[in-house]
Every structure is written in C-alpha cells, then in structure tokens.
Amino acid sequence: MADSQPLLSLDGDPVAAEAFLQDVFRIVVDEVIRKGTNASEKVCEWKEPEELKQLLDLELRHEGESQEQILEHCRAVIRYSVKTCHPRFFNQLFSGLDPHALAGRIVTESLNTSQYTYEIAPVFVLMEEEVLKKLRALVGWSSGDGVFCPGGSISNMYALNLARYQRYPDCKQRGLRALPPLALFTSKECHYSIKKGAAFLGLGTDSVRMVKADERGKMIPEDLERQISLAKAEGAVPFLVSATSGTTVLGAFDPLEAIADVCQHHGLWLHVDAAWGGSVLLSQTHRHLLAGIQRADSVAWNPHKLLSAGLQCSALLLRDTSNLLKRCHGSQASYLFQQDKFYDVALDTGDKVVQCGRRVDCLKLWLMWKAQGGQGLERRVDQAFALARYLVEELKKREGFELVMEPEFVNVCFWFVPPSLRGKKGSPDYSERLSKVAPILKERMVRKGSMMIGYQPHGPLSNFFRMVVANPALTRADMDFLLNELEWLGQDL
Ligand SMILES: Cc1ncc(COP(=O)(O)O)c(C=O)c1O
16 A cells, blocks of 8 residues: 555655755754854844744645745744754853754654663673772772663652652552651752642642851751751651752852761651752762761762753762662663563663653763763863853942852852942842843843843842853853943943
8 A cells, every 4th residue: 555655745755755854964063052152143143032932934734835945944943943953042050062962862863762671782782880880989989880861850750759669668568658758858949840740749848948158058967856856746757868069159169078967867868959959969079068978878960061962961970789779760661671682681671661662862962971071071061161250350349239149159149230229238129129120121131132040039048140161162252242231221220
C-alpha cells in the first residue's frame, strides 16, 4: 500500500530532507548564532500577544505547507524569540552560547535516543557515568551515584524523595500511610522548588520549615537548631535539611560546615541545592564558598546555568553507594529491563528514575568539557566573578545606583535611583516610588530590545534589579553598557 502512494512532505525523500535541513542550519547559524550573539542586534523583538499570534500564523491546518513556508516559519520563530545567547541578556541564571555545548545538543537531538538502556544508548550510558563521576569528584566524593534530571527543581525533588525513602523504605509501597508527620528545613532564601517538591511528594508545604537567614541571605545554623527542636516538640519527625549554595536572588552561600554539624547531630539528610552555585567548585579561587559540601548526602548542580551548557543540564549527585536511587524508584518493567540480556544489565540505568524515556543531557557538558578542559571552565567561572566585581566598582562611582549588598557571587543586586528620587531617601513615599522604577525601566528596555535584566521585590526591599554575570562572552564594555543604558532609559524619571 505504502509503496503505491506518493509520500507527502519529505517522508522517504532523503535528498530533499537533507537539503531542507541544510537550509534550516543556515538560518540557525545566521539568525541565532551570528545575529543572536551580536551586541548591535536586538536581544528581543517585543510584540503584543495578539499581534504575535498573527505574525506567527500559529493555526494547524489539514493541508501541509511548502518547504519555503516552513523555512519562513523557522525564521519567524527565531525573529520573535528572545536571544538568550545575546551579550545583553541578563534576565536569567543561564545565558550565552558555548559552541561545543551547542554541538552536543545538536548531536543529541539528531540521534534522538533515550538514556534508559545500554541497548539503545551505549555511548551515553557510559558517558553519563563518566560526567557524573567528574562532578562528584569536584564535590569531594570518590564514589557515589547520580543522574541527570530535567532541571534543578526535579533534582531537588529527587533528593526529598530519596531522603524520605531511606528513612521509611515502606513508603514506596504503602505511601503516606507509612509515614509520621515529617519536617524538612530550608532557609527563607531557598528556591521555590523545595516547597513545590514537598507538595508534589505529598509531604505538604506545611512540612517545610523556613529557617531564618542573615542580612546576606545565608541560613543561620542556630535558627536551624531552634526550628528542629520546635518541629520535634510539635510531634513532627525531621528528616532533611536543604541548604543552598548560590541562592536565586542574592547569590548567597549557606554555611555548609555548620549546617552539616547540625545534620550530623540530629541524623538528618543534608541536601545542597547548588543548582546555581555548584559550578563554583571548578574554581580554586572561589570554591571555598562551598566548603563542607563533601559532607552532603545529595547535591543538585545545574551546569546549564553558570557553565552555559544549555538547557537542560542538571545533575543530582549522591554520596550513596547502596543503589538507593534504583531501590527507591525502580519498578523492573520486564519489557525494558530484561534481566537475561546478553550484556551487563547494571548498565541499564533507566530504572533509577521516575521517568521512562529520558533525554540525553550529558553530551553537551562532556563535549564542552573536552574542548575547554577543566582549566577553561575554571577560567570562565573566575572571569564571571571578576566581571561582577568590575560592575560593582563602576556602579559605586555613579550617582544613580545603589547596591543592595556587596555580592559574594555573580548576582549583582542594585537599585537604579532616578534623578527625581536622588537625595530623598528619608521621605515617606521613597520606597513606594522606588519600587515603581524597575518595572518601568524593564518595559522600556524590552520594548526597545536593548537588554533584558530581571527585577524583584525581596522581603521588605522594594523592587531592585538582579544583574546576573554568567555569559562567558561578556566583557567590561557590556557592564558599562548596562549602566549607561539604565541611566539613559531612566533619565526622565
Ligand atoms: C537555587 C536554585 N535551585 C533550583 C533552581 C531550579 O532549577 P531549574 O530551573 O533547572 O528547575 C534554581 C533556578 O533558578 C535555583 O536558582
């Protein structure tokens, strides 16, 4: 049947398929890689949603379209998408473009396999183990386990589940009925995924006890002690502490040694959410910020953030050597993980995770590491710290800028104080007026397409900008641009 019917589109026409893909690659190279990383091009092309819907022609129809139309769709998708590889994209904790990591992503996408069995991912099963081993060694572990997860939030969630299972293995079968009321501890500066994870796992957000942080955003170990006693007095059973290395907004590093002491004393699982700050372990100069991390039971680390490996690349690392991951999550599906295979079935790592199909996330990091070497990646981290310092020093020289605090990482948090508010700090409506500045400037920069930088209120602090220095292509000129542009955009306020 199929042979007698003309095939639609490119199905069964490898020559046309190749020509089409060559065209797509050309567009990607021109529009994303060349223009998207060019500071004189826009970082974004803002459109109102209704207009954007029209421009994209989003509707899916019964008839297929011509190759030329498809290529035009590709161009439009790129044109109206935000260029996160642009040197003026400071909006997120990820940015920039590493060509080797991108090559890894392209190869991964093209091979389109799943990480679960050696049978269909022989290269990636071995590679994932090697990459995880390298990351574990940087944490300070000569053995252990781990897995690449779809993002830091999920890595954190795995840690909660593993800690719970280790203490109450029964809960895998009996669920919440097997559990007393549990309590976990994290600082008020933690990433929101800890609460989400607690909700998703049936622990409930009430089980998350928020420990106080000091004025720099670091967890206060004495308050952790206090919260643990309080939870016990209320009849809850503490089981985990999640410390953060590199908090999302302020970039603070919790004091891991002191927190590990508390965990050791109470027999609690120590998880370190180093999704943002983990890459600092590569730097001999700055890795002291994570001193004590080797005492953790689990670590979440996102190379897609500071190392620019590309979304997604998030490792959950474990000190455990007792196959906890597999015992906690395995379900021995006989159609996939046959035990009588002709090779070592320990290589079928897919039963360690709750997913079935799992993306390959190791190649982008592996290829980038091969090209850069640990040395090159270390330089990248050190350069980010140095540029953040440069920005801080420049910012202090200008009248209209005020630091929220001296940063210890590459999050530079500051207020732009417009001309009308300068010298008015004591006035009653100062905070309220200041909080309106960042949203106005954000709108202006996005409509102009000149740069993107995030802002937020934080506790009692009114809206301030969080500048993230992560893109390895950034130079001092980009820092100067940022300050000049804010002054320009806010001169009439
Ligand atoms: C400290 C911290 N942990 C976890 C996450 C979540 O990572 P992901 O976005 O990969 O889920 C973030 C994201 O910014 C983060 O800053």
